[in-house]
Amino acid sequence: MLDKIYNPKDFEENIYAKWENEGYFKPDMRQDNEAFSIVIPPPNVTGVLHMGHALDDTLQDILVRYNRMLGKKVLWQPGTDHAGIATQMVVERQLAKEGLTRHDLGREKFIERVWEWKKQSGGTICRQLRRLGASCDWSRERFTMDEGLSRAVRKVFVSLYKDGLIYKAKKLVNWDPKLETAVSDLEVIQKETVGKMYYYKYPLEDNPNEYIHIATTRPETMFGDTAVAVSKDNPRLAHLIGKNCILPIVNRVIPIVGDDHADPEKGTGAVKITPAHDFNDFEVGKRHNLPMINILNPDATLNENTPYAGLTTQEARVKTIAKLEELGLMEKIEDHPMVIPYGDRSGVVIEPYMTDQWFVDAPKLAVEARRAVADKEMQFIPDTYEKTYFEWMNNIQPWCISRQLWWGHQMPIWYGPDNEIFCEEDEETAQACADKHYGKHVELRRETDVLDTWFSSGLWAFSTLGWPENTDYLKTFYPTSVLVTGFDIIFFWVARMMMMSMYIMKRVPFKKCYIHGLVRDEQGRKMSKSKGNTVDPMETIEKYGADALRFFMAASETQGRDINLSDSRIQGYRNFATKLWNAARFCEMNQCYAQNDFDVHKAQLEINRWIMAKAEEMTQEVTCGLNNYRFAEAANTVYQFVWGTFCDWYIELIKPIFYGQDQKAITETRAVAAFVLDRILIVLHPFMPFVTTALWDNLQTRTVDLINASWPKTESINPNDKKQIDWAIDFISSIRSLRSAMNLPAGAKLKAFVKADQNDREIIACQNTLICNLARLESLQPLGDTPITKDMVQTVCRNATILIPLKGVVDFAAERQRLQKELDTLNKNLEGYARKLSNQSFVERAPAAVVAEEKRRQNEAMENKAKVEEALARIANF
RNA sequence: GGGCGCUUAGCUCAGCUGGAAGAGCAUCUCGUUUACACCGAGAGGGUCGGGAGUUCGAACCUCUCAGCGCCCACCA
Numbered sequence: 033m034l035d036k037i038y039n040p041k042d043f044e045e046n047i048y049a050k051w052e053n054e055g056y057f058k059p060d061m062r063q064d065n066e067a068f069s070i071v072i073p074p075p076n077v078t079g080v081l082h083m084g085h086a087l088d089d090t091l092q093d094i095l096v097r098y099n100r101m102l103g104k105k106v107l108w109q110p111g112t113d114h115a116g117i118a119t120q121m122v123v124e125r126q127l128a129k130e131g132l133t134r135h136d137l138g139r140e141k142f143i144e145r146v147w148e149w150k151k152q153s154g155g156t157i158c159r160q161l162r163r164l165g166a167s168c169d170w171s172r173e174r175f176t177m178d179e180g181l182s183r184a185v186r187k188v189f190v191s192l193y194k195d196g197l198i199y200k201a202k203k204l205v206n207w208d209p210k211l212e213t214a215v216s217d218l219e220v221i222q223k224e225t226v227g228k229m230y231y232y233k234y235p236l237e238d239n240p241n242e243y244i245h246i247a248t249t250r251p252e253t254m255f256g257d258t259a260v261a262v263s264k265d266n267p268r269l270a271h272l273i274g275k276n277c278i279l280p281i282v283n284r285v286i287p288i289v290g291d292d293h294a295d296p297e298k299g300t301g302a303v304k305i306t307p308a309h310d311f312n313d314f315e316v317g318k319r320h321n322l323p324m325i326n327i328l329n330p331d332a333t334l335n336e337n338t339p340y341a342g343l344t345t346q347e348a349r350v351k352t353i354a355k356l357e358e359l360g361l362m363e364k365i366e367d368h369p370m371v372i373p374y375g376d377r378s379g380v381v382i383e384p385y386m387t388d389q390w391f392v393d394a395p396k397l398a399v400e401a402r403r404a405v406a407d408k409e410m411q412f413i414p415d416t417y418e419k420t421y422f423e424w425m426n427n428i429q430p431w432c433i434s435r436q437l438w439w440g441h442q443m444p445i446w447y448g449p450d451n452e453i454f455c456e457e458d459e460e461t462a463q464a465c466a467d468k469h470y471g472k473h474v475e476l477r478r479e480t481d482v483l484d485t486w487f488s489s490g491l492w493a494f495s496t497l498g499w500p501e502n503t504d505y506l507k508t509f510y511p512t513s514v515l516v517t518g519f520d521i522i523f524f525w526v527a528r529m530m531m532m533s534m535y536i537m538k539r540v541p542f543k544k545c546y547i548h549g550l551v552r553d554e555q556g557r558k559m560s561k562s563k564g565n566t567v568d569p570m571e572t573i574e575k576y577g578a579d580a581l582r583f584f585m586a587a588s589e590t591q592g593r594d595i596n597l598s599d600s601r602i603q604g605y606r607n608f609a610t611k612l613w614n615a616a617r618f619c620e621m622n623q624c625y626a627q628n629d630f631d632v633h634k635a636q637l638e639i640n641r642w643i644m645a646k647a648e649e650m651t652q653e654v655t656c657g658l659n660n661y662r663f664a665e666a667a668n669t670v671y672q673f674v675w676g677t678f679c680d681w682y683i684e685l686i687k688p689i690f691y692g693q694d695q696k697a698i699t700e701t702r703a704v705a706a707f708v709l710d711r712i713l714i715v716l717h718p719f720m721p722f723v724t725t726a727l728w729d730n731l732q733t734r735t736v737d738l739i740n741a742s743w744p745k746t747e748s749i750n751p752n753d754k755k756q757i758d759w760a761i762d763f764i765s766s767i768r769s770l771r772s773a774m775n776l777p778a779g780a781k782l783k784a785f786v787k788a789d790q791n792d793r794e795i796i797a798c799q800n801t802l803i804c805n806l807a808r809l810e811s812l813q814p815l816g817d818t819p820i821t822k823d824m825v826q827t828v829c830r831n832a833t834i835l836i837p838l839k840g841v842v843d844f845a846a847e848r849q850r851l852q853k854e855l856d857t858l859n860k861n862l863e864g865y866a867r868k869l870s871n872q873s874f875v876e877r878a879p880a881a882v883v884a885e886e887k888r889r890q891n892e893a894m895e896n897k898a899k900v901e902e903a904l905a906r907i908a909n910f
Numbered sequence: 911g912g913g914c915g916c917u918u919a920g921c922u923c924a925g926c927u928g929g930a931a932g933a934g935c936a937u938c939u940c941g942u943u944u945a946c947a948c949c950g951a952g953a954g955g956g957u958c959g960g961g962a963g964u965u966c967g968a969a970c971c972u973c974u975c976a977g978c979g980c981c982c983a984c985c986a
Contacts, residue, residue, distance in 0.1 A: 038948080222983090229986085248986055261986090294986075303986040312986080370985070416914065423913060423982070519981085554922085556979095587934090588923085592915070594980095596922065600935055607948040618945035656926095664924070668933070683945070691944090765952095771940095772952040778941055808943085864930080874966040882929055882967090889930075 034620055034730055038613035040577025040606075044722040047729075048162055056739050057169045059105045061504055068099040069107040069509035071493050071542075072168060073517045073525070077112035077175060078119055078153045081160035083551040083559065083597060084518060086569040090585040091548060091663060092516045093166045097718035098658050099513075100167075101743040107509050109496045110168035112157065114150075114177040116440040116485040117211060117219075117377045123149050123439070139438050139480075146439050160570060165578050165721045167739070172505075174496045176488040177441065184495035185488050186444045186457045188536060193445075193455040197393045197535075198433070200453070204314045205432050207385030209332030210378040213436035214389050216484060217429060218523055220382050222371040229368035230353065231300065232361045234260065237276035237285055244269070244277050244288060245363065247299035249370055251356070252348040254279060255338040256327040259305040260288045261316055266296040281339060281355050289320045308386045324386060332383050345381075390434035390443065390481065394531065398425045401530035410530065410540040413661050414591045417522065417547050424523050431528075433484045440482030447477045490528035493541030515542040518550065546661050549594035551585075556596050567597055579720035580606035586719050587671065589663040608671060609723045612712070615679050616727045619709050622690045625731065626710075627703040633747075637697060638798065639689075640704040642757035643682045645749050646673065647708045652746055654715050670716050678708060681761060688805050714741050759792070759830070760799045766829035767807040767836075773850055774825055774838065781810035785818055788832035822910060826851075826903040828896045844910040851904050858897045865890035 100106040192198040205214040233243035262269040273290040307317025308324040340348040356362040373382040402425045446454045446462040456462040497506040533541035553565040583605040588595040650673040657666030713724040728738040824835045
């Protein structure tokens with residue numbers, strides 16, 4: 033017996049536990065059926081579930097469950113990411129509370145501490161994913177720093193290195209002075225700010241009374257200046273090229289060079305060149321062989337190459353300006369809109385900084401990654417993201433993969449006594465190589481840098497399946513079927529996976545990539561902890577159940593658009609689950625079980641043939657929606673069917689059958705109702721796995737668990753099966769509408785007459801009880817010879833005229849108004865039809881079916897107009 | 911500067927190949943009918959951002975203007 037109230041808390045967790053215990057999330061490797069696989073975008077191991085995960089993982093679970101029901105061999109590969117910078121920062125923050133830094137602990141102890149933290153808070157997000165209903169194969173859970181994946185990382189690294197695709201170089205990189213590490217271009221966020229532009233001048237060497245005027249936003253970097261550039265095409269300044277000027281304060285002589293980087297239109301036309309601290313200047317410096325002077329310490333304070341060693345850039349800036357003023361070289365300071373680079377994790381200003389770093393030759397790897405998408409081996413959905421992808425791949429820069437952090441994959445690089453590099457998968461091999469190289473045993477020093485987190489996640493699609501071993505899982509599930517993720521990590525992750533997979537596996541990591549938007553707050557603002565507008569999915573689940581949250585995500589997911597969270601909508605989907613629950617209770621109360629001796633496809637009753645056809649139609653639409661990644665369409669189709677068709681009409685329409693005496697009709701209807709309810713549970717299961725399972729299990733006789741039930745195969749629909757009941761529904765609605773317009777209480781049982789053609793009269797005869805019941809009529813009969821009187825109110829439905837005698841209660845003035853309004857609408861429509869049909873080119877050029885339909889509408893409207901006019905005439909004088 | 915997207919009912923949004931404008935919420939009016947008040951019945955509400963074009967026909971295609979948003983690059 034079902035409880036009277038739908039309470040998801042009663043069963044959601046138990047159901048999940050059962051699925052997991054039964055091993056239902058594991059693919060059956062003995063079978064030889066089609067494979068379907070998804071690798072989860074690994075969440076940060078120490079993270080907690082947010083609404084973005086709820087969306088991402090709901091969509092994946094829907095696909096996974098759908099494909100499982102299609103009978104495929106399904107793997108949803110779960111796991112977590114070590115999230116280098118993020119995790120290290122969390123632990124460092126903890127240490128800070130104890131008044132410690134990571135340096136106080138030392139590398140080894142610090143890493144131990146991070147592992148401890150991972151152990152302590154690592155399981156949270158996976159438990160939360162379970163609560164959401166995610167049917168991942170947890171027995172295969174992986175971690176980017178577990179033994180297997182670490183081995184994959186080392187192997188890929190060595191391979192790339194030996195192929196010359198990883199190299200070490202001293203280059204300008206984005207330096208995060210807080211974390212004291214290099215970061216990649218993608219980890220830098222440009223922010224608009226109003227800064228200052230400083231105009232000042234450098235005296236010329238050969239004539240200190242003459243000056244070259246320059247403009248800069250960062251005067252303190254002048255100590256790193258090794259030239260001033262002007263354009264060769266600058267008529268005002270070109271004559272200075274080849275001369276020298278004197279860098280004030282430090283009185284260093286630097287050349288004035290000719291370079292097109294200096295735009296005559298911008299600033300003063302002369303640019304100070306600081307090759308070690310500006311990406312453009314770095315290029316200029318290379319072109320002119322300029323020295324590169326590093327003026328910063330790793331924490332972005334100025335170093336001993338400047339007069340202001342130890343000061344921050346801001347402090348040094350103040351001093352520099354003051355000194356320049358003192359020397360009479362400062363000219364003016366103006367407000368200047370500019371963009372400043374910030375570290376997306378640390379939030380501090382990023383400095384271009386000269387260091388030794390390791391790079392992946394991304395431009396080379398991008399070639400195959402780009403081709404695979406161009407050749408549709410991997411398809412973006414929606415496909416517009418293809419452009420974004422190509423755009424980036426076409427302009428890709430070398431990928432800086434070294435991080436001066438402690439938490440992460442330490443690079444498999446060892447240095448010999450003379451800094452000779454040995455790149456091998458493990459220390460022994462490296463040692464052996466080194467010993468052989470030097471002809472004696474040598475001490476090796478391991479590279480201390482770790483790898484960018486995205487290096488290991490880039491291998492995720494194959495490393496989690498067992499690579500480098502050629503496992504059954506790898507053979508079966510690679511390439512994976514689809515990757516589901518947000519647009520924000522297309523470059524970080526999708527592109528890197530493409531590059532790494534094409535390089536290692538020579539095949540795409542996934543055949544499709546479904547990109548969804550962001551989950552925003554109710555007002556459409558981005559959710560962030562700092563704004564305090566985040567909503568915890570666990571609280572939502574607590575309040576409304578996981579099914580409601582899931583359904584919200586699915587029903588809101590339309591391609592290429594962000595989702596605004598809406599509590600009222602989530603509540604609405606909880607109500608939807610309640611509605612379904614109650615419909616199931618109705619079926620239970622009326623013993624709607626599958627009847628062994630009755631084949632629902634042979635149903636006789638119109639009402640049953642109708643719902644069977646509608647159910648089939650719904651199934652086909654949902655299937656089509658899921659096949660095309662149209663989650664909202666699929667979800668809304670089931671919703672409309674369950675509520676608008678099954679509950680609002682079918683259940684109401686079959687009540688008279690159950691309350692009647694016709695045993696044959698009751699048996700048939702029980703079987704059909706049970707069948708359709710089952711159909712609902714099956715089709716709805718991927719979206720709302722819990723409530724559907726609870727209802728499915730309510731029937732003791734199940735031979736298969738819902739999660740493993742077969743997705744229905746498409747059957748043909750006979751349009752005739754729908755006609756009668758569709759007509760009856762229109763008819764009932766017309767009467768209800770009339771009753772409401774007439775203010776007739778529901779209790780008032782009315783007699784109704786109908787003037788209709790033979791066909792419609794037959795339907796009325798067949799469906800008389802049903803119509804009377806739902807329209808609350810005492811009787812419904814053909815008008816025949818009954819005279820039409822002034823106190824009969826009238827409405828039309830399709831071609832039929834409905835007349836209801838209301839002795840003495842008709843407000844004629846109001847009735848005239850109502851009829852007049854109907855007449856006005858009809859006239860307006862008729863004008864439209866006439867305009868179209870009198871248009872010669874419409875009649876000639878539009879498809880015949882469209883023209884015929886227009887004609888039919890015109891005829892119907894004309895007939896109805898006559899009827900309304902009649903009714904008006906009847907009461908004209910009252 | 912380059913690219914992408916959005917503008918449809920009071921609100922949040924559907925509307926796939928062009929063929930009479932839809933949903934949920936909100937609003938109004940009825941209603942304790944034996945699945946459900948987390949409910950039922952009915953109703954109101956839109957010149958689909960403006961303009962032009964293509965077409966027999968445009969929310970949908972093209973151009974243009976306006977507003978909003980995102981991504982990438984750059985600004986000494």
